Amino acid sequence: MYNERKGLLNDKGVNAMEEVACLKQDGLNNTCMFSRQSLQTLKSMMTETTFKKGSNIFWEGDHSDKLFFVISGRVKVFKSAYDGRDLVLHYFMDGDLFGEISCLGSMECAYTATAVTECTIGLISEKDLEPQLLTNSSLSFEFMKWIGMMGQFTQVKMRDLLFYGKNGALASTLLRMLHGYSKTEEDGIHYTISLTNSDLAQLIGSTRETVNRMLQSWKNDGAIDYYHGSIVIKDLKYIKEICHCEDRCPLNICRL
Amino acid sequence: MYNERKGLLNDKGVNAMEEVACLKQDGLNNTCMFSRQSLQTLKSMMTETTFKKGSNIFWEGDHSDKLFFVISGRVKVFKSAYDGRDLVLHYFMDGDLFGEISCLGSMECAYTATAVTECTIGLISEKDLEPQLLTNSSLSFEFMKWIGMMGQFTQVKMRDLLFYGKNGALASTLLRMLHGYSKTEEDGIHYTISLTNSDLAQLIGSTRETVNRMLQSWKNDGAIDYYHGSIVIKDLKYIKEICHCEDRCPLNICRL
DNA sequence: TCGAAAGTGTGACGAAAATCATACACCTGA
DNA sequence: TCAGGTGTATGATTTTCGTCACACTTTCGA
Structure with a gap:
């Protein structure tokens, strides 16, 4: 939904x-x-x-x-x-x-x-x-950069999906969602987009059930929580460690 | 080697x-x-x-x-x-x-x-x-196509690695190797490049052992064979079915 | 040409993840 | 207000795949 x-x-x-x-x-x-x-x-x-x-x-x-x-x-x-x-x-x-x-x-x-x-x-x-x-030529030069950026996006996503298992893939997706779809509040980072477990599964090439179990386990560890049905990040460091994020990706790559 | x-x-x-x-x-x-x-x-x-x-x-x-x-x-x-x-x-x-x-x-x-x-x-x-x-401008236009092609290559590879398990990933790699590194003989398609099990494993994000077992099983099914230590494709259709290849990728995408 | 290094083949085991199954909490619209 | 659709939660089972261990073979360089 x-x-x-x-x-x-x-x-x-x-x-x-x-x-x-x-x-x-x-x-x-x-x-x-x-x-x-x-x-x-x-x-x-x-x-x-x-x-x-x-x-x-x-x-x-x-x-x-x-x-x-x-x-x-x-x-x-x-x-x-x-x-x-x-x-x-x-x-x-x-x-x-x-x-x-x-x-x-x-x-x-x-x-x-x-x-x-x-x-x-x-x-x-x-x-x-x-x-x-x-x-x-300045338009075509910008186009070239744009196309290159899109290719790099795909490469980085490929790394995220293949290197650290499904946990890593989901964690990196949550981090990507922060850019463009989040708002920081006192009690944590709230998402302004609400993706279902199935949506998340499609983003990482996995299944609804697997996503649900991973989120549940992170919730039990206090790393995330739910607020009005949508995810709230409580412990950003916890999530970043799962996918070995080192905050090195430019914003136009680290996004959905 | x-x-x-x-x-x-x-x-x-x-x-x-x-x-x-x-x-x-x-x-x-x-x-x-x-x-x-x-x-x-x-x-x-x-x-x-x-x-x-x-x-x-x-x-x-x-x-x-x-x-x-x-x-x-x-x-x-x-x-x-x-x-x-x-x-x-x-x-x-x-x-x-x-x-x-x-x-x-x-x-x-x-x-x-x-x-x-x-x-x-x-x-x-x-x-x-x-x-x-x-x-x-004609150079920059060709550059644009080249960069776009590289991006598409990555996307297709990502699909190959994520959709049909390690078997599909390995099969698609063998098919890619056909372009640029093969020669058709009477007894099957011979590769002119000799990649080790480890090399293949790195190409699909897996392990030597898993690659070896898959190749062994395909050999038992008569789909591939070895000739002087290098793989020979005996049954191309068998391999194509594993990764649901429909021969739709252009040659500059379907390669290593 | 001999020995080390690199590569192959396989069994045993366990962790990760997909699959199957079921229960339940919700909206939402007739 | 109730039925049907959608989404969540979770257990049980199976499959896939990585890890470890070890024997064997091939290759290559001193």
């Missing part, structure tokens, strides 16, 4: 593209890789579309010829196994750009994107973008 | 940069993302260096300000866990470009590169490359 109400606290409204971009640039969670100027260029190419909660933005196997800029809402991007199991790679939020990077090479999508909440998305088509990239 | 002799069959000699590039471009295993012209530009920036077998080309944590073009030899790139376990991400061969993509953002390396055989490497320094990328 995703908590609609909390998600919407951050909603900037439908025509707030500029505001979103600026907030992201100046704010604490600066995950935006683009300069104001480049964003302006991108904005001029966007076609605004809304997606209903639960609808698919693109499918694995689609021919990809677009990029997507999240104006409002949340999007998850995942790969599916033949038996229906999913591995969630990303949760995107307002201000994020996503899409099949290889759209530039006209390949098919390697994953699926679904609107987790109602979303407003700015579509950027390859045929509009490509000429810009070939002429506007 | 890497089989030096077999590896050297493909050796193009020290000053064969051009030849390497062309062969890669025109050959079956076209993994090179760059046009002849861009390669020429890159070549003009390269400083040729040799690395002894077993020496490190760069370390995790190094400040990265270079890219590397393999002129001859083989290079492996891996991440280390705190306890010394390694996860090998890539094996590169002649004609491949590699390096910390985020060198463009001046970050530290996220992994280590080691020369598996004696290597001749062309070094490209960031300060030479960056001005070219900012002015030469």
Whole structure:
């Protein structure tokens, strides 16, 4: 169950593209890789579309010829196994750009994107973008950094999921959620997003039951607690030790 | 134990940069993302260096300000866990470009590169490359595709390692090895590279023993065999079914 | 060419994690 | 207000996989 109400606290409204971009640039969670100027260029190419909660933005196997800029809402991007199991790679939020990077090479999508909440998305088509990239060198340079950052994100996530077992994978996910989806209070760090055990399981390639047992055990150790059904971090150090986190990842990597 | 002799069959000699590039471009295993012209530009920036077998080309944590073009030899790139376990991400061969993509953002390396055989490497320094990328738009466009391809490689590998257990991970690795390191004979597909059980284990984030047991069991089923200590694929379909391979990955993704 | 080093093959064991099963607490909408 | 859907909690069982131990084989360099 995703908590609609909390998600919407951050909603900037439908025509707030500029505001979103600026907030992201100046704010604490600066995950935006683009300069104001480049964003302006991108904005001029966007076609605004809304997606209903639960609808698919693109499918694995689609021919990809677009990029997507999240104006409002949340999007998850995942790969599916033949038996229906999913591995969630990303949760995107307002201000994020996503899409099949290889759209530039006209390949098919390697994953699926679904609107987790109602979303407003700015579509950027390859045929509009490509000429810009070939002429506007500062834009193309920023694009290169962006693509590189996305690749690094995947690599670091891979390490997190493979090195320290399922416990490590879950711990690193909780830490990633801190950036963009948390608020510090007196009694601990509260999450402003509410993911179910199943959602967490998909993020680490595991099962609902395993996630539940791990969380339960951490709760018994006093490292986490629940408040209105959502997780509160009581002992950050405890969680960090599980996945050997050394606080070395930049914020645009250490995120969902 | 890497089989030096077999590896050297493909050796193009020290000053064969051009030849390497062309062969890669025109050959079956076209993994090179760059046009002849861009390669020429890159070549003009390269400083040729040799690395002894077993020496490190760069370390995790190094400040990265270079890219590397393999002129001859083989290079492996891996991440280390705190306890010394390694996860090998890539094996590169002649004609491949590699390096910390985020060198463009001046970050530290996220992994280590080691020369598996004696290597001749062309070094490209960031300060030479960056001005070219900012002015030469076709080069920067090709770079963008290259970086995107590297990211997709990581994503697909992540899926392979997480979805179908260690059996699936090993099977997909054997399939990847087919591209670039195999030769079809009457009695099956022979590998021209000889990786030890430990090497395979590092490629899938597992242990020597587990790899050995899996190979042994596949051998008992008649799916693989050994010839002069190196694996021969007898039943390709059997292997493909283990990791649900549907032959949909492009060749520059489905490789080591 | 001989011995050390590196690699292979296997059994025994246990920990980690998936799977199967069941109970129960909730919303929420008819 | 009650039924059905969704999510949580937990036990029992099985499978997968890593660890340890040891014998055997191959390779390679002094």
